Amino acid sequence: MAAEDAHLMSQRLKIANIVGARPNLPKIAPLMREMQRHPEIEPILVHTGQHYDEKLSDIFFRQMVFLRPT
Numbered sequence: 001m002a003a004e005d006a007h008l009m010s011q012r013l014k015i016a017n018i019v020g021a022r023p024n025l026p027k028i029a030p031l032m033r034e035m036q037r038h039p040e041i042e043p044i045l046v047h048t049g050q051h052y053d054e055k056l057s058d059i060f061f062r063q064m065v066f067l068r069p070t
Helices: 003-010 022-036 054-064
Strands: 013-019 041-047
Touching (some): 013 022
C-alpha cells in the first residue's frame, strides 16, 4: 500500500446512518452496501431501538449482511 493510500484510509469519511423502526432497515440496506464498496467511506449504522424486537431486527441484520448497529 502506498503512503498516499495509507493516509486516505486513516482519513475515512464517517457517515452515520440513523434508523429508528424496523421498516427503515430495508430502506437503508442499499445505502449501507453502496457505502461499504468505497474504502474512503466508513458507514456507521445507529439503531435507536424504537419498536425494537431482538428476534425480528436480528433477522434483518443477518439477511442484509451489513454492519451491526452501534
